[in-house]
Amino acid sequence: MxxxxxxxxxxxxxxxxxxxxxxxxxxxxxxxxPLACCVSNKLSRHVCHHCFSRQETLLRCSQCKMARYCNTTCQKQAWIGHKRECKCLKNLLPRIPTDSVRLAARIIFGLLNPSQSRSEELFTLEDHESHLSSMSEQKKQGLSQLASMLELYLQQEVSDLEVTSALPPSCQEPLSLIAKVTCNCFTISDGELQEIGVGLxxxxxxxxxxxxxxxxxxxxxxxxxxxxxxxxxxxxxxxxxxxxxxxxxxxxxxxxxxxxxxxxxxxLCDSQEKDGLMLSGNESKWCPLKEALPRLEGLKAESDWPALLENCSQLLSTVGDDVPDENLYKLKMTDMAIDASIHLGHWEEALGYGEKTLPVYRQYYPDPHPVHGVQLMRVGKLQHYLEHIEDALDTFKQAFKIIKLTHGVDHPMTTDLLMKMEECRSELDQKSSSCLRIEEN
Known part of the structure; x- marks a missing residue:
């Protein structure tokens, strides 16, 4: 082809x-x-380090204590890539290197393995820009610390000679390699667009x-x-x-x-066409929402769901209709309220917040956009759980029109949506049949 x-x-x-x-x-x-990839440190306990699927329980590597797998099959298949990494992680315990350091090391491990050569690539590691010449001194210092950690991480497992033989000339300095990795790697996400790892x-x-x-x-x-x-x-x-x-x-x-x-x-940037909508409403009314967001994001990072929901609910109630739903800071706070409500099992509250976001998502994310599709699916699941079956079916249909284009018809998310729609239709048929029997009696 x-x-x-x-x-x-x-x-x-x-x-x-x-x-x-x-x-x-x-x-x-x-x-x-990917040429190389790794699960994000903050999710290392919840995502398989081989297939990158989320699981309730995972097998932990007995040596490094960090890598986790769905089962022994995933663990065996991962061993060729994890073998050297495992020793490096074990030698560095209790410290854990950053995602970028682990990814850089995995690139080296991969290039030392001839079976992972990719001659068909349009672009190679050598071609990547490091952008070191345009970086501030402060950023260079931060990258230099990561480069030092990379050297420490590799020192007992990979010799300088091996690094030189594996890497192209412009990548042999740890600082250059780290810079290329941080500027060119992609965040790996699941079907719902939640971060699970990084890859090159x-x-x-x-x-x-x-x-x-x-x-x-x-x-x-x-x-x-x-x-x-x-x-x-x-x-x-x-x-x-x-x-x-x-x-x-x-x-x-x-x-x-x-x-x-x-x-x-x-x-979009040159026209700044959405900025007015994002800042809609009286500034004195929405400014407290903007000022509160960093603190609320901290609560979310700490998974303090009760405090997060209480704060979001109070602030959103205070501004009420004085700040339009399209306001950027109100939308972000409403999204956090959905997350907190779901984690606390407050399903009606979660649905109320979720339904408020849908018209706004439609404005900010022109279809087909995966973020809009995922939000529709999220709200549809809440409607279905709360037995708002007709609403759920309609929401799932809207989500399907987007997801089939952004994710593809064979993606697990698309398959899940088709199943949800079929469940809704079946439940509506049962409900209709029950009503008919009651009328006949």
């Missing part, structure tokens, strides 16, 4: 990827396995950013699927969003400059 994408030089951006032929909305453009996908690092992109990335385990969310013409550039786009233009630009070292001049 002819490739659907090709490497080219994008004006003003450097390297990029463009369509080699016409691509239809919802079409799978490219699939890629060399060819797809060529994709440039747009705050309103024509492609999205969705993962199945560690496999990255790139799908078109708009019809794309031959030679048109393929773009993705590097960041969460639900933020003000100045905040998006600042994040992109800090993390990826460029100033975004996409149509």
């Amino acid at each position: 002819a490739p659907k994408l090709e490497r080219f030089v994008s004006p003003g951006k450097g390297n990029g990827l463009r369509a080699a032929a016409r691509i239809q909305r919802g079409e799978l453009v490219h699939s890629a396995e 996908y060399p060819s797809l690092s060529l994709l440039n950013h747009d705050c309103r992109p024509n492609c999205v990335m969705v993962f199945v385990g560690t496999k990255l699927n790139l799908r078109a969310v708009r019809d794309i013409n031959p030679e048109e550039e393929l773009t993705i969003s590097y960041i969460e786009t639900l933020s003000l233009t100045e905040d998006r630009r600042r994040q992109l400059e800090d993390q990826y070292h460029f100033t975004c001049h996409c149509q």
